[in-house]
Amino acid sequence: MECKHVKLRKIGVQSAEGGVNVYYVCEECGSVLVVPPDKSSIYIVPGVKKEEERP
């Protein structure tokens, strides 16, 4: 199932060239989204998915 990363929680910012990178974590899948200052190329770090699903 593909996650569209809609439930995002801001986890921090980091100084970058031209502004800041903003870091979000997807509450659905645990992926981290990094949004650069120009918002042109959002970088997604695949999630460390929590094993909360019961069999």
Ligand SMILES: [Zn+2]
């Ligand atoms: Zn997601």
